[in-house]
Structures are given as structure tokens and as C-alpha cells.
Amino acid sequence: MIEVENLNKSYRKGKIKALNGISFKVNDGEVFGVIGPDGAGKSSLFRILASLILPDSGTATMNRHDVVKDYRKVRQIIGYMPGRFSLYQDLSVEENLTFFATLFNTTIEENYHLIKDIYQQIEPFKDRRAGALSGGMKQKLALSCALIHKPEILILDEPTTGVDPVSRKEFWDMLGRLKEQGITILVSTAYMDEASRCDRIALIREGEFIASSTPQGIIDNYADILWSVEGSRMSALLEALRGHSEVKTSFAFGDKIHITVTERLQAGELKQYLSEKEFSDVRIAPIKPTVEDCFMALTN
Amino acid sequence: MSVKVIEVSGLTKKFGNFTAVDHITFDVEEGEIFGFLGANGAGKTTAMQMLCGISMPTAGAGTVAGYDIIKENELIKRNIGYMSQKFSLYEDLRVWENIRLFGGIYGLSDKVIATKTNALLEKLNFQKERNTLVKYLPLGWKQKLAFSVAIFHEPKIVFLDEPTGGVDPAMRRQFWEMIYEAADQGITVFVTTHYMDEAEYCNRVSIMVDGHIDALDTPAALRRQFSADSMDEVFRQLARKAKRGD
């Protein structure tokens, strides 16, 4: 269980406020996602929870151990995976794993069952130097190294950044299986679509949580009317939509445009407007928002 | 008949016994937004390096911006723009200093640089930040600025290597809107990305697997071809066949 109460952190003598009164709770065995762009404060938050830096004020406990006062105990029970998967590039896969196991006073054999799923995928390369692995494999190795001592809480700082979509998906599948082992997982990401794979999430922006709930809960709290508009000539279409007085926001989402509209607007009316602007083959439909829609609505 | 800004055939790059890029053939038209996708290790970066004139192909031929890839690679460098996530601007130089630096590198005169700088800052609404050191700019602003600097000298084609990693979703879209604008003005945009939704913003997309191009078409056509709901799904189907990397 993680309990965070009013955490504050600034850098450069107060000029940069990284965390501004963050409070939240993570239950045992939960997968909790902190979702937000770079610079929002995710890494600062995670480092404080991993006992690596001190907060300016506020408290945080990891399974009842205070991160400031009991940092030694915290360091025994957590598994930490910082960004850029800090591995030893010139040691082999197996050497890295053995090293980290010994670091935590255990052996690979002791907790092999925990990492088996993950490690099996890189085991054929166990003698290869970590520096020569692809991004996806490094990620798996880093995760194995963080797990090898059977931590009670796993802290993963942007584990999927820079990794291709296939590996990303596989990684989240692995996390799901770890959850079944009863490990509490705190993970951060800038990819909004990964939010749905967490039990609960918090959207973070400029050091503050702008929303915190289950993914569905956040979606349920979405207050606007959301439509999707499909058509050709995206760039011009966007401009046309933005010109309409009853359209509040329009943003491209892949091959569709998501628009938020006032209550007054009717779909037919909009279609008319667009065909007058020479957009004859548009398809308009109301849609359910994704976490990304929610994030953008909250930050506008 | 539109102009082809990139035309390559049989482009290959070997490192010893390892063939990173295996005889790829494709072309890109002027004003197109071309998405160049593939898993890490599939050969994307190596291919891009050859197109930018930085790396010499082992075999094959091609032209970029009208210049031969093998014989005129220095001319290619002068006529393209480049922006990557890893490096784009000098963090400890001011905004206007960065613009001047890159303008100068691409051979623009001081007068032209000065005029264009003012125009650029006004367009981005950056006048207040003219003297700010780049390292103090928020990430989204840095990226917009970096892109503007990359096309400052009005190249025929600009190469973007994962330009939008880790950025605020709203900022990311604003960035793509800048890309649209550039394309409308006739600049060809060659972009790689890990965000599959961004693949949809492209006119055409190619996906590299194990050094070959296994798919090349509009996003809509690819989705039909692979009976997929999204580019994400298309990518996954293709990547599953990959032998390299994972």
C-alpha cells in the first residue's frame, strides 16, 4: 500500500515547481498509473517514493514505511525501474540478472517463477551484452532485474517510452500477470492509451493531479458532448470545424476529428454547414471519450 | 504529374554480414506527408541515414530532393531539414541564437535570417521568448520551435525522427497541425513515429520489417488490407512476422 500526503517539490530554489500538493493512495495488489506528458512531475514523484530524493514537504509511506525516515526499509521492499532502463551495457543479460539478484541478497533460482514469463523471451540471448539488445528486450531485462528479489511494490518510471507498440502491449500483458502475484505496481507513462490497462489512474500535469479515478470513472466524469467527424482533407476540415460557432474544440485523432460541441448543435446542421464548405462526404457520430479526450478537456 | 522528392530503388545497407536495409524501393511525392514506420531494429534509422545523405548505401540507387544519394550526398544535406527527438536545438543558446545558427549553417544571409526570424517568432507567438535559453522552454514549445528551425531554410523535404515523444496530447496535435501547414506549402514531410494514431495523419505509410518494406499504402487502404480497426492492429500483424529483434 502506498499513501502519499501533500507532496511538494521544487528545483532551482523554488523557481521550478515539480510537484504541487500531490496526494493519493494505492491499494495492495493494484496497478496504479500516473499518466501525463514529459515534465509533468512523474519522475520527481517516483524518485521521492523510491527514497532517492527528499520532498520539500509532505509525507509518503510505502507499505507503512516512511520514505524519508525509513528509507533503508523502503529500499529493501521496492523494485525500481527508472527511465532509460538502467542496465549495465557491457555485462551480459545473465550477468546483469545475477548481479541484481545478489544485490538483494537472493538468487535467480529463488524467485525464478516470478520472472519466468518475461525472462523466457530473452533467455536465448542470455550471453549477449545488454547494450546489444533491442529496446523491447532491454525493457524485459530491466523488468526482470527489478523483480528478481520479489519486491512488495514495483515502481516503473516510463517503462514503455521509446519502445515499439508491439513490445508495449506485451509489457502491459506482463504487468497484468504480475498483478496476479499480489505485487503492488505503480507505473507512469506518457502514452494515454495505456491508461485503460490500469486499475486506477491519475492524470498529472505541471505537478498536479488533474483527475484521479478508475479509467472508467474518469471517462464517466467527462462533461462535454463529444462527436467524431470523418472525412477527407483533414487539415482543411479542421479549419472549417473550428470556424463554426457551436463547435468548442476540434482536434485530430488518427483518421477522425474529435469535436466538442454545445448542446444546441444538431448533427444535421453541422453536416449542412460542412457540405456548403465543399465537404460532401463527412460522417458525424457521437462517441464515448477516451482517456486522451478527458486529458485534453481537463487541460483546456 | 507530380514531382518525386524521394526516389529509391534496391537501396541496401550492410554492416559486415548483417543486412540492415534489404533492397528497399519506394518513392515520395512533393508535398506528401509520408510515415516511415517499423519496430526498433527493423532498419528504419539506417534507411533514414542513407536518405539524409549521412550514410553511404552498400547497393542500390536513388535521389533525394533531386540529388543522387551516392554521388551528391553533400548536396542532399544542404537541401533537407532534419529534426529528431534526441537532438534538435542547443539548450544553452537563446531562441534567436538557435535560429541564427541553423539559418547560417544552411547558408542564409544575415538579412534574410533577421527578417525570417521576426516572422517566425510572430507566427509562433514567441516574441516574448526571443531571449530565453532553450532549456527553459517547456517541451511542447521546444518541439514547435525545433520544427520551425528545421524548415527555416525552406528545404524541399524535412525528415522528422520521432519528433513528438512524451509531449502533452494537445501540444502533439498542434505540432501535427504545423506539419500540415508545411505540407500545404509544398514541403514534403518524412516522419517516423511510435504513435500509431499519428500514422493516420500521413498521406501514405510504409512499414519496415527485418530490413524490407512489407507494407506501403494509405492508412485507410492498409486497414482494409489487413482487416484491421486501426494502424496499431496493422502494425502488430506485420511485426508478429518479424524475426529480428524480439
Next chain:
Amino acid sequence: MKQFIAFVKKEFHHIMRDNRTLLIILGMPVVEILLFGFAINMEVQDIRVAFYDPTPDDFTTGIAERIRQNSYFNYQGKMQSMEEMEESMRKGKLDLAVVFPQKFQESMVHSGKAAVQLLSNSSDPNRGSISVTYASAIIAGFQQEQADLIQIPFRIETENRMIYNPLMKSSYMFVPGIMGLVLMIICTIMTSVSIVREKERGTMEVLLASPLKQGTMIFAKTIPYMVISFIDFIIILLLSYFVLGVPVNGSLLLLFLVAILYITLTLSYGLTVSTLVDKQVNAVIFSATTAMIPVLMLSGMIFPIDNMPMVLQTLSAIVPARWFIEAVRKVMIQGLGITMIWKEMLILIGMILFLLGVTIAKTKKRLE
């Protein structure tokens, strides 16, 4: 304990797999010894010397004869006047002038002392000072001889050789210096870089977030370099003895003890540096500037300390290599025992304690 061993193993892996660096740290001592031994000749030869002796007597003749017969000197003749001497020197025809006062022997016998003036052409300061040194040595030898009228000749000669050789044969002078330099480079620079590399690569974060104690990590990081530098020390010793003919006159065990002390000191300094910098590049620059350059210039390795201005002599006192080199010279070349080097050893121990103290104080248990 297992943690410690695992860490030491890891450090050895890093070192062994970095071929370039390995080549440098094992090859460097060999290269330096051979360079200094054969290519760089610090000896000064062919010193053109002339005498001004207004009242020749047995003593002045004796001294002049000694100098003339020495193979380093090239006798130019007797000058008739000071002006002639100065003229010759100005024209660049003379390197060293030996000027005897009036009635040299008489002064010696009656008042117990007399001065000889040695004027050297110091347009090449090094050459100039060494010429003076050589000549002084010869004169001192003569004086010694006169004082020891009871001694048996061959006994005297033996003593002479021992005392004067460090000045005559430059290899005796620089071998301890090379030891001091090489060990400093390996231990200080490499150790500091090794620790800072973890900070730079990001792996330090992961280590901090584990139960590993900082002390264990630091200690484990020094072990491989301790081993390598000791191997280098032995390489230098062997090469000096067999290739250059430098004797090991004192106790080998004592020599090893001194080496271990010095190695510990340089390692400690490397640790101290690592607490002060964050980037590998800075570690190298900081170590090189504060360690290498003072060792090269101020430790007595190349330039004799006694010839330095007072300010630099004082500065030289805080350069650890100075004390190491002195201790090594005393033990290795002069064959002295531990009682003669207790001062040097105490100073080295004091420096170690100081540096370790600073390191411990500055080692952080968090990232900031």
C-alpha cells in the same frame, strides 16, 4: 558479503571488457619506463668547463683534476681573467666556470672553510643546474676524501658511488617518479571515473534504491584498481631492475608496504574526486589537473625539489607523490630501513585519513 563479492566481480567485468582502457593501464608503465630509460636522456653530457685559479695549490689542482677527468666534462683550459671567462660564456663557448678564490688551501686549513664559485651557463636552465650539481658533487667528494684521511680508499669510493649516483644516473631519479605517476593515474582517475560513470549512466539510481550500502559499493569499486595498480608496480620494478639496471638495495617487503600505502592514498583521492563531480569528463579533468600535473612538476620526479623557489617547495609538501618518491628512493636506491622513512609514511597515512574523512562526509545516500 555476497553483495560485496558480486560487486567486485562486476567491476572486474567492466574493466576486462574495456580493451582500450585495459591496454592503457597495463601498457602505460611499460611504455614510460622504456621511454624514460632509453629515449629520453636526462643526463647532461659534454659540459665545457674552464677554471679560474689565481693562486693554484694542491687543493685547487686536486679539484680541477677531478673535474677534468670526469667523463661528463669537457676541459677547455685555464682562464686568465674573469673578463675572459665572461666573454667566453657570452659567446656560448663555455658551460661552466669554476672560480677559486685566492689562497684556497690556506683558507681551508686555517679557518676550516673556503668557497668555490661555480658559474653556469643557464640559458638552458636544466643543463645549467645539472652542471652545477655534478661539479658540486665532485667537489664535495674531494672534501669528504680530505676529511676521511683514516679511511681505506676503496671504502671511500664505494660510499661515493652510493651517494652520488642518484644525480649522475637519471634513471635512479625517475623510476620512483614513474611509479608515483602511473599509480596516481590509474588509481585516482580510473576510480573516480568508475564511480561517476554509474551516476552518468543512471545505474546509480538503481543501486541507491536497493539495500546496498554505499560503503560496500565504494570499497568494491576500489578493489580491482588496487589489484591492477599493484601489478603495475611489480611490472615497473621488474623492468627497472632487469632492463635499466636500477638496483633494489633495501627491503623488498618495505618497498611493497610503501607502495600499498601510496596506492591506498591515490585510491582515496579518486573516491574524494568522485564525490565532487557528476560527469566522467569532469572526473578526468579534475583528477588530471590536481593529481597528474603536481606530480609531474612538484614531486621531485623530474625537477629536484631543492632547486625550486620556496613557494613551490612548500606546495610540494602537499603533493603525496613527493613523499612516496622520497620514501622509495631511500628504500630502493639507498637501502635504508623503516626508521629512516617513518616521517614519509606518517605523512602518507595522515593524508589517507584526511581524504577518507572527506569522502565519507560527502558521500550521499540520496541522489541530490
